[in-house]
Amino acid sequence: xxxxVGREIPDKLLTGGKEVYQGKFHMDxxxxxxxxxxxxxxxxxxxxxxxxxxxxxxxxxGAHDGMTVSFHHAFRNGDYVTSMVMKVLVEExxxxxxxVATTSLGSAQDLLADYIEExxxxxxxxxxxxxxxxxxxxxxxxxxxAIIRSHGGRPRAIETGELSIDITFIAASSxxxxxxxxxxxxxxxxxxxxxxxxxxxxxxxxVVVTDTLVPFPNMPAAISSxxxxxxxxxxxxxxxxxxxxxxxxxxxxxxNLMMAENCARIMxxxxxxxxxxxxxxxxxxxxxxxxxxxxxYMRERGIVMGFALGGMGGNICDLMDxxxxxxxxxxxxxxxxxxxxLAAHPDKHLEISTSEYANPAxxxxxxxxxxxxxxxxxEIDTDFNVNVLTGxxxxxxxxxxxxxxxxxxxKCCIIVTPLVRGRMATVCKKVVTVTTPGDCVDVLxxxxxxxxxxxxxxxxxxLDAAGIVHTTIEALQEKAYSLVGEPDELEWxxxxxxxxxxxxxxxxxxxxxxxxxxx
Amino acid sequence: xxxETMAMAGTLxxxxxxxxxxxxxxxxxxxxxxxxxxQYGRAIQKTVLDTLKRLGVSSARVQVVDQGALDCTIRxxxxxxxxxxxxxxxxxxxxxxxxx
Numbered sequence: 207x208x209x210x211v212g213r214e215i216p217d218k219l220l221t222g223g224k225e226v227y228q229g230k231f232h233m234d235x236x237x238x239x240x241x242x243x244x245x246x247x248x249x250x251x252x253x254x255x256x257x258x259x260x261x262x263x264x265x266x267x268g269a270h271d272g273m274t275v276s277f278h279h280a281f282r283n284g285d286y287v288t289s290m291v292m293k294v295l296v297e298e299x300x301x302x303x304x305x306v307a308t309t310s311l312g313s314a315q316d317l318l319a320d321y322i323e324e325x326x327x328x329x330x331x332x333x334x335x336x337x338x339x340x341x342x343x344x345x346x347x348x349x350x351x352a353i354i355r356s357h358g359g360r361p362r363a364i365e366t367g368e369l370s371i372d373i374t375f376i377a378a379s380s381x382x383x384x385x386x387x388x389x390x391x392x393x394x395x396x397x398x399x400x401x402x403x404x405x406x407x408x409x410x411x412x413v414v415v416t417d418t419l420v421p422f423p424n425m426p427a428a429i430s431s432x433x434x435x436x437x438x439x440x441x442x443x444x445x446x447x448x449x450x451x452x453x454x455x456x457x458x459x460x461x462n463l464m465m466a467e468n469c470a471r472i473m474x475x476x477x478x479x480x481x482x483x484x485x486x487x488x489x490x491x492x493x494x495x496x497x498x499x500x501x502x503y504m505r506e507r508g509i510v511m512g513f514a515l516g517g518m519g520g521n522i523c524d525l526m527d528x529x530x531x532x533x534x535x536x537x538x539x540x541x542x543x544x545x546x547x548l549a550a551h552p553d554k555h556l557e558i559s560t561s562e563y564a565n566p567a568x569x570x571x572x573x574x575x576x577x578x579x580x581x582x583x584x585e586i587d588t589d590f591n592v593n594v595l596t597g598x599x600x601x602x603x604x605x606x607x608x609x610x611x612x613x614x615x616x617k618c619c620i621i622v623t624p625l626v627r628g629r630m631a632t633v634c635k636k637v638v639t640v641t642t643p644g645d646c647v648d649v650l651x652x653x654x655x656x657x658x659x660x661x662x663x664x665x666x667x668x669l670d671a672a673g674i675v676h677t678t679i680e681a682l683q684e685k686a687y688s689l690v691g692e693p694d695e696l697e698w699x700x701x702x703x704x705x706x707x708x709x710x711x712x713x714x715x716x717x718x719x720x721x722x723x724x725x
Numbered sequence: 726x727x728x729e730t731m732a733m734a735g736t737l738x739x740x741x742x743x744x745x746x747x748x749x750x751x752x753x754x755x756x757x758x759x760x761x762x763x764q765y766g767r768a769i770q771k772t773v774l775d776t777l778k779r780l781g782v783s784s785a786r787v788q789v790v791d792q793g794a795l796d797c798t799i800r801x802x803x804x805x806x807x808x809x810x811x812x813x814x815x816x817x818x819x820x821x822x823x824x825x
Contacts, residue, residue, distance in 0.1 A: 599763045628740045628793035629761045691796060693764035723766045725757065 211591055211640045213715045219705060225712045230614050230645050233710040238567065241367025244410045246435070254383035256437045260294045260415065263436045264373070267411035269295060272303040273372035274329070276409060278401035279310040280377070280389060280538060284448030287377035287415050289317040290440065296326045305329030307369055309360060309401040309560070310605055313337035314448070322348050331369060333357055334605025335595075335704070343703055344601040346719045352602070352704040354595060354641075357537065358564025358571060358611035359709040361404040366567060368711065374409035376402045376429055377443040381416040385434025386427035389539075389557075390549040392418030394444050397518075397539030397548045399428035403559035406433045417443045428557050450519075450541040457491030461653050465492045465622050468651050468674075469580050470499035475672035476665065478577040478617050479503070482512035482532075486573075486612050487522075488581040492622045492651075496580045497521040504530050515572055516563065516608050518555075523547040526554065535572055537563045537608070564611035566709050573608070573615030581609050583623045585630075585637040588679050590644030590659050592621060593637035595706065598630050600696050600720030602704060606641045610709045613646035618665065625652040631686035631693060633679065638696060639706060640715045654685050697721040726811050726823075728785040734805035735794075742794035744773075744806040749786040753777055759791035772796050776803040780823050785810075 207215055209226035220226065248255075257263045269275075275295070277288040288308060292315075295301045304326060306318060310333045319338035321327040328349035335343060335352060343352050355363060363369040378399065379392030389399040394417055406412050406429045414429060414437045457463065469492075473479050485500070487493045498521060504510065513533040514522050520543030525531045527547075534555040539545045548555045564573045584604060585593040592613075595604045613619040623632045633652060648665055650657045657679040658666045669676050687693075698718035708714035728748050735743040759769055769791055776799070777785065785807075791799070804824055808814040818824060 598761065629765060629795060630793070689795070691765065691768050693761075694767060696763050720763065723762050725766055725770050 209713065211589070211643050211714065213640060215713045215716060216702060219702070219713060219716070227643065227708045227712040227714045230643065232712065233566065238366055240365050241370065241408065243408050255385050255434060256383045256419070256439060260291055260438050260440070261298055263413045263438045264294060264299060266436055267373045267413060269299060269301060269373060271301050274305040274307055274370065276307040276371045276374040276405045277309070278376060278399065278405065279308060279312070280396040280399060280401055281314070281444030281446070282449045283312050283314045284445035285314040285377065286442055286444045287375060288315045291375045291415070292318055292321060296321050302326050303328050305331065307331040307371060309357070310334035310607070311336060311339050315339060325349065331355065333360065333607055335602040336604065340602035344720065346701055346703055348703065351702045354606060354704055354706045356564065356606045356610045356709045357560045357608045358566055358573065359707055359711065361559070361561035361565040362567040362709065362711060364404045364408045365561065365565065366711065371405060371409035373411040373413060374402070374405035375413045375415055376406060378414050378416045378429060379443065380418045380420050380424055381414045381437055382420055382422040382424040382431070383437060384422050385414045385429065385431035385437050386422070386424040387414045387416065387429035387434070388424060388427045390545070391420060391424065392416065394442055394446055395545050395549070396444065396446060396449065397545035398536045398557040400537035400557055400559050400563065403428060404561050406430070411435050413438060415440055415443055417441060426552065446542060446545060449539070457495050459491065461624065462492040463495055465651050465653055466495035467499045468656060469496045469620050469622050470503055471672070471674055472620060472649055472651065472656070472669065473500070473578050473618070474503040475668045475674055476618055477668070481509040483509070483577045484513045484515060484575060485511055486514060486516040486576060486579045488609065493580040493582050494519060494521065497525060501525060501528070501530060515576055516612065518544040520544055523555070564608055564615070564709070566611070571611070571615065573611050576612060576616040578618050578620065579612040579616040580620045580622055581613065583621050583632065585632055585634055586621055586623065586647070586650055587634050587637045588683050590647040590650070590679065591637050591640045592642040592647060593639045595641045596639040596717055598638060598693070600638060600698070600717070602717065610642040610646065613642045614709060618649065619647050620649045620651060621647055622651040625654040625682060625686045626690050629690045631683070631690050633682045633686045634693070635683060639717055641706060643708070643714065650679055650682070652682055655682055657682055726781045726807055728782060728807065728810045729812065730810055732806050732809035734809060735802035737790060737792060739792050740794055740798070742789060742791040742799050742802050744802040745788040746806045746810050747786040749784045752784055753782070754786045756788045757791070758789070761791070761793045769799060772799045773803055776800050777807070780804065780807050782807055
């Protein structure tokens with residue numbers, strides 16, 4: 207069946223009430239029962255929940271073939287715990303048919319690619335699929351299609367019971383012997399543990415893995431001991447220095463800075479840019495760089511940002527320290543500065559869960575209060591559909607993250623991207639995979655010009671009034687093709703290797719196995 | 726133009742293409758690798774073959790390792806490799822002739 211973004215979704219995936227994407231807010235008002243975990247009572251006083259090893263914890267939690275385990279990715283490329291635990295499950299305990307439901311996957315979890323190839327891991331549910339894992343899934347080696355969800359879609363799937371987790375393993379920078387766990391106060395800090403909160407409340411078994419055991423009570427704590435079955439102490443849970451690599455980088459590239467400056471100009475030209483406005487940036491170079499230009503506009507107007515949302519980097523913390531931001535609502539810390547800032551300012555730099563952040567199935571996620579979001583894209587097409595998941599070779603190498611959530615929730619969603627990257631036309635006729643539907647995207651900023659979604663006549667008027675030159679997205683696409691040539695359409699086999707869920711749980715797109723080119 | 730010796734032009738940098746030509750026996754034998762194969766493999770093949778034809782090269786073994794180069798780059802690298810092979814890359818480049 208064809209969905210609202212024109213993608214053909216195989217009927218065999220539309221079972222058990224699964225629907226195709228039917229436009230933003232289609233599920234609004236729909237009632238559902240929240241799922242609940244199976245909880246084993248710990249009524250008899252126990253002095254400590256600390257166990258001797260990961261294996262012991264797995265055995266206590268009834269690890270078995272065919273189960274679903276989960277992890278968070280606050281340590282990003284510096285994460286040790288996912289691989290450490292999977293190695294115990296697969297190599298020490300000999301378990302098979304496992305499903306791994308992480309908040310994201312990257313090169314730190316390359317080991318899992320081996321287990322996928324060996325058929326030990328048969329399911330992957332994640333936001334990001336990068337590195338070798340992306341390659342083996344794209345090659346059709348995962349037994350079931352991977353399920354890709356946004357950061358808001360994941361807690362939605364957990365709370366509605368679509369994603370049921372047998373055991374979650376939560377890497378925590380500090381924990382007490384009862385399981386109160388935090389991303390700060392340890393020797394390897396990741397900052398907020400917002401990704402792991404839903405898992406801690408809805409998984410049947412919760413294991414806290416820490417390298418810094420502190421006296422009870424370890425509070426305030428994102429993860430409450432009332433949800434924790436056991437605690438395991440390991441040598442190191444991750445390397446915080448590797449959080450800020452690759453995806454989250456600050457740019458000095460003048461082209462990126464020019465685009466970032468234009469984003470700030472556009473924001474300042476809208477009626478939403480007033481005292482108390484709210485803002486989020488993605489982690490791409492130009493989008494992160496918008497922060498530095500906002501400062502001038504805020505000072506000029508004498509206004510202060512009410513809150514910044516989502517992932518935090520040092521630059522937004524700087525803005526707060528200059529008195530230009532009142533609150534930071536933090537789901538992920540992208541660098542050591544943000545990690546330290548979270549710990550140092552518990553009154554205004556606040557840890558939030560991804561359900562609070564972006565879950566479309568709760569009673570109002572914070573993205574709905576967002577004025578502006580500035581996001582990157584691998585591709586954007588003339589319908590304003592964005593792809594942040596698949597490369598132009600059809601291989602999984604990205605992550606929707608909070609992209610679709612913030613785009614849908616915000617009043618003004620700006621996509622910033624160079625027109626071409628090498629020979630790849632970023633602005634194209636049809637994106638490889640739709641990860642954020644075009645009805646949620648408002649403005650496109652490229653190095654060759656700006657385009658506004660025609661659905662947003664109000665924003666077009668704002669830009670015109672401010673003297674900001676803009677063109678059509680078709681003109682930008684034609685310019686891109688005139689530089690790099692018109693790309694051939696990718697050719698696919700029939701088999702689906704990944705299902706891309708819209709944030710509301712409908713199917714937005716599928717990724718099929720790419721067919722090699724024959725010349 | 727005759728391919729006389731093995732010659733190479735271009736690099737393996739991003740957005741460049743490395744072209745190697747060698748004397749061949751049976752027409753043009755092209756081996757192509759590209760980081761943008763799925764979307765531009767056919768276009769690159771056509772650009773390479775068209776350029777060789779324009780230069781009057783009818784027999785050669787050609788290896789192209791592309792890192793997402795634009796068409797103009799591909800043409801220039803093929804021309805340079807051929808001229809180096811024919812020993813005319815230092816002087817007597819046919820500016821205004823086959824090189825437009």
